[in-house]
Amino acid sequence: MAPQVQIIGVAGMPEIRPGDDLAALILEAARGQGMDVEDGDVLVVTQKIVSKAEGRLVDLRQVEPSARAQEMAARTGKDARLLEVILRESQRIVRQERGVIICETKHGFVCANAGVDTSNVGGGVVSLLPEKPDESAERIRAVLAERAGVSIAVIISDTFGRPWREGHTNVAIGVAGMSPVKDYVGQTDPHGYVLRVSTMAVADELAAAAELVMEKLSRVPVAIVRGFDYERAEGSARGLIRPRERDLFR
C-alpha cells in the first residue's frame, strides 16, 4: 500500500491574546470543523499565535533604543526602537547588508531580524519568538494529549529565509513528542550501498508541508499532519541547529 499523508488546516481560531489556553482553543477549533486530534498526529502551530498567547509582544513606543541601535538606525534608516528589540533578541549579528539583518537568536537560530516581526500583530506592537519554543510545544502537546487521550507530536513553526535560494519556507523552531530528524546514516539502499550522509530534517519538512494549508492572510494558524510515521521521542528543535563550529557559513 502506498504511504499517504494528510495535511488539514485548522481554521476558525479566535484572535489570540496573552494568557489564552492555546491547546484548548486548538482542540475547540478542530472539533468545530468536525474533526478530532488523533493518535499519531503531528500538530504544526505557527509561532505567531504561540508568541501572542505567551505575551511575547513589545510595544515599540515603550522601547528606549541603546546607542548601538541608534547608530545602526542612522546607518540603515530603520526604526531605532525596532533595532533595539532585534539586538536584545540576538546573541550575534551574522550579516548586515543591503537592508537585511541576519541574526543568531538567543536560541541559536539564524534568521532575519532575530524573528522580531511586525506583521499580524497590529498598532506599533512587534512579536518576539517564544522564549523556549520546545517548552511551548511541550505544553501544547501535554494538554492536547491528555484532553484528547492520544499520543501526538507538536511543532512550532516559523517562516525563515535561507541563503542561495529565493523565497521563504516554514521551519521548525520548537519540537515536542518526536525526533526532529530521521536518520538513514549507515542504512543501505536497494543496491546495497551505504547511505552515508542522509539525515533528513523531517520536522522542517513537516513545518513546510503545513504551510501549504496555512494561508498567511486567511487565519489558518494550525495544521494537523496525519499519517506520517515519526519516531516518538521527547524531541527538541535544538537538533536542527548546526553548531557554529561545524557551520561553514557563519
Add this chain to the structure above:
Amino acid sequence: MAPQVQIIGVAGMPEIRPGDDLAALILEAARGQGMDVEDGDVLVVTQKIVSKAEGRLVDLRQVEPSARAQEMAARTGKDARLLEVILRESQRIVRQERGVIICETKHGFVCANAGVDTSNVGGGVVSLLPEKPDESAERIRAVLAERAGVSIAVIISDTFGRPWREGHTNVAIGVAGMSPVKDYVGQTDPHGYVLRVSTMAVADELAAAAELVMEKLSRVPVAIVRGFDYERAEGSARGLIRPRERDLFR
C-alpha cells in the same frame, strides 16, 4: 471549510533505465495502486529516476581525472575520478572544508558535490543532476497532461543540505506548470499591515512535503500532492535561485 492537502506516494515503479518513458511508468504505477492523476495535482518526482531515465550516469572507471582533481584528491583523500565529475558539473566551488565540497552547479544551484550522487545507482556508477531539470519536468507534465487529459504541475526534487541547520530537506530543482513561489508582497494582513517581505517558496515546500512519503529505502520515487491551490504558469526552478550578486553567503 478548512483547507486540506493530501500527499500520496506512488510505489511499485520498476527500476528505471536510460531511455525509459517516465511519464508512462508513473501513470502505470499510479493506476496500479488504484488512483489516477487528477486535474490540479502536483507530481513530485525525485531527481534520481529522472537522471537514470535521461542516462545522466557516469561510470567512474571511464573517468580520467584532471590535474586539479588529482590535486584535490591528494589533499582530501577522496576519489580523484569522483572529484573530476564534480568539477565538470560545477561552475564554481563555494566552500571546500572538512570533507565537504559545496558547489555552484552549472544550473546555479548551490549544493554538496554539485549533485553528483553515488547512492541508489550501483557499481562504480554515479548519477548527475538532469542537464535541464525544468525541461525534464515539462516533458513529464506534457505527456501526463495529455494521456490523463488533465492540467497538472510537475516538480523534480532533490535532497539538499543547507547552512545553519542540521539535516537535509527536499527542494525543487525543476518546475513545470506552476509558479515556484507564492507572493504576498504588497498584500495586507488581517490588521491592515502590508506584508512586505513574504514570498513563499511553495515549490520547495511541496518537494519537502512529498519527501514525507518518499522513503529513501523503499522505492517511492514519486508523490502526488492533491488539493494545493497553486498559480498555474509555465514555471521554472530558476525563480528559486538567488542571483549571486544578491546573495550574502556566496
